[in-house]
Amino acid sequence: MVIIIAFLPMLILRDFTPDNEARYLAIADEALRTGHFFSFTWNGEPYADKPPFYLWMVMLCRQLFGQHSMLALSLFSFLPACGIIKLMNDWTRETLSDDYRFTATMMLITTAYFAGSAMVVRMDMLMCLFMVLAFRSFWRLYVSHQKLHSQQWLMGLWLFMALFTKGPLGLLIPLVSTIAYVLIEHRGRDLGRLWNWRTWVVLLVGCVGWFLMTYYDGGKDYLNNLVFHQTVGRGIRSFHHARPFYYYLISIWYEWLPWALLCVGGLVAVGLRRLRLPALHSFFACIVVSTLVLLSCISSKLQIYLLPAFPFVIYLSAYVVSQCKGDLWVRWTLGIPEALLILVLPGVFVARRFVDLPLLSLPLVVTAAALLTLFSAFAFYRLTARRAVLQSIQILSLGVLVTLFVVGLAMPMLNPYIVK
Numbered sequence: 291m292v293i294i295i296a297f298l299p300m301l302i303l304r305d306f307t308p309d310n311e312a313r314y315l316a317i318a319d320e321a322l323r324t325g326h327f328f329s330f331t332w333n334g335e336p337y338a339d340k341p342p343f344y345l346w347m348v349m350l351c352r353q354l355f356g357q358h359s360m361l362a363l364s365l366f367s368f369l370p371a372c373g374i375i376k377l378m379n380d381w382t383r384e385t386l387s388d389d390y391r392f393t394a395t396m397m398l399i400t401t402a403y404f405a406g407s408a409m410v411v412r413m414d415m416l417m418c419l420f421m422v423l424a425f426r427s428f429w430r431l432y433v434s435h436q437k438l439h440s441q442q443w444l445m446g447l448w449l450f451m452a453l454f455t456k457g458p459l460g461l462l463i464p465l466v467s468t469i470a471y472v473l474i475e476h477r478g479r480d481l482g483r484l485w486n487w488r489t490w491v492v493l494l495v496g497c498v499g500w501f502l503m504t505y506y507d508g509g510k511d512y513l514n515n516l517v518f519h520q521t522v523g524r525g526i527r528s529f530h531h532a533r534p535f536y537y538y539l540i541s542i543w544y545e546w547l548p549w550a551l552l553c554v555g556g557l558v559a560v561g562l563r564r565l566r567l568p569a570l571h572s573f574f575a576c577i578v579v580s581t582l583v584l585l586s587c588i589s590s591k592l593q594i595y596l597l598p599a600f601p602f603v604i605y606l607s608a609y610v611v612s613q614c615k616g617d618l619w620v621r622w623t624l625g626i627p628e629a630l631l632i633l634v635l636p637g638v639f640v641a642r643r644f645v646d647l648p649l650l651s652l653p654l655v656v657t658a659a660a661l662l663t664l665f666s667a668f669a670f671y672r673l674t675a676r677r678a679v680l681q682s683i684q685i686l687s688l689g690v691l692v693t694l695f696v697v698g699l700a701m702p703m704l705n706p707y708i709v710k
Contacts, residue, residue, distance in 0.1 A: 292691060293399050296691035296692065296694050297409065297694065297698070300694065300698035300701060301360065301361050302360065302698075303698060304360060304409070304701045305701075305705040305708055306411065307708055310410070310412060311411040311412075314412075316332060317331070317337055318348040318358075319352070320333075321345065322352065326508065327342065327346065328342055328500070330342070330345060336515060338508075338512055338515040340457065341454050341455060341457055343451070344412075348411075364410075366413075366416060367407060367410060367414075368408050368415075370416045370418065371399070371404065371408035373419050374398075374418060374422050375399065377419075377422050377423065378394070378605050379394075381570070384570075386605070390608045390609070390612050392684075393684055394605045394607075396684055396687035397549050397604050398604040400548070400686075402544065402546070402548075403546075403594065403596075403597065403600070405694065407597055413455050414597050417459075418597050418600075420449075420452035421448070422598075422601060423444075424448035424449045424464045425467075425468070427448060428445055428484060429573060431484050432484060437483070439488060442488040445489045446488060446492025446493050447492055450492055450497070453496075462584060463598050465485075466580050467576060468484065470576055501513060532590060533591035536586070537586070537591045538582055538586055538596055541593050542554065547627065548627040548628075548631065548686065549607065549627075550627075552607055552611070552623040555619055556603075556611070557578065559610055560575055565614070568609075574603075574605060574606040575602075575606055577598075577599065578599045578602050578606065581596065581598060624669075624673055624679065624683065625673055625674060628686055629670060634659045634662045634663050635662070636663075638656060638659045649704060652704075654699055654703070657696055658693045658697045659693075662690070665686060665693075666686060668689075669682045669683075669689065672685060
């Protein structure tokens with residue numbers, strides 16, 4: 291309930307951004323006008339950049355409400371985020387206590403790019419939900435000694451929906467991560483059972499139907515653009531968002547804020563200290579590392595592409611904290627970001643002296659900065675004076691949510707700066 295309250299003002303009061311969000315709305319409007327539901331245009335030009343599923347939902351909301359509703363469209367990101375948290379909590383019930391699962395929940399929903407993705411009108415969080423469902427089906431197959439035909443069918447369905455929502459990464463990340471884990475565990479002989487023909491049949495039938503309808507709706511050139519130019523082209527020699535291979539080794543430091551130091555420290559502890567992990571959390575670690583390696587090898591790179599790794603790195607970090615909470619490195623990796631966040635309010639006053647930015651003088655913005663400073667200071671006190679690691683994480687997470695709530699209330703005044 292606290293999470294819903296914290297996000298609600300932002301979901302209701304925020305305006306659409308003029309780049310990505312406005313583009314999706316325009317594409318949906320053009321599709322409704324022209325009657326094309328598998329091949330899309332933007333300003334009259336072919337737009338094969340995205341699969342149709344998410345755009346269909348934008349079009350459906352447009353028809354239901356008579357206009358583009360920020361709240362309705364944001365729910366297609368916020369509700370999947372809540373679904374991911376529920377899935378991860380249920381999945382880790384046997385390896386994490388209630389306190390640590392609650393802490394992981396608070397960490398995940400306050401991780402910078404996860405929180406941002408839970409609000410924006412994009413398909414990434416929905417794809418992430420389908421991928422978590424696919425990973426969970428795979429895990430049920432992996433730990434079972436019986437043939438779970440239902441999970442084999444479901445795994446194919448979740449993978450196709452991830453592919454149909456965002457594109458090839460919805461299939462590539464689970465494929466690479468699961469195969470890597472099976473090989474690491476020396477269970478290569480089980481690949482035929484884990485990636486069973488039923489899974490591939492669902493994928494094949496879904497893709498054939500999708501491509502046939504695309505060919506019927508948009509013709510050969512559009513299908514070629516969708517299948518080859520937007521996949522092979524982006525993967526090998528990107529024409530869009532080309533970045534160096536080390537891009538994500540830099541971006542994780544701000545994508546995983548304020549838990550970046552803790553997450554990276556947890557991965558290092560697992561790798562260098564040979565920290566013994568339950569099989570499930572070893573699987574999580576493999577997903578995170580495999581995703582980083584795969585995305586680094588792909589030419590086209592954006593911060594948001596790393597989103598599917600977020601739930602796994604956070605819940606892995608929660609387990610590492612449960613085993614190492616008395617270690618000095620844990621307190622340092624929490625204390626440094628907390629100490630920096632204490633400086634938010636002073637930083638606002640300093641910035642006002644050097645930058646002519648009226649939003650820094652808005653009462654609600656100053657209030658939000660003051661609250662974040664206050665909560666960060668209290669979290670830092672609990673961490674350093676009481677060595678209460680879990681309480682420190684929970685207090686800082688609550689501070690981020692309270693800050694988000696207040697900033698959300700200020701959105702009518704901040705919107706003009708967004709749409710510029």
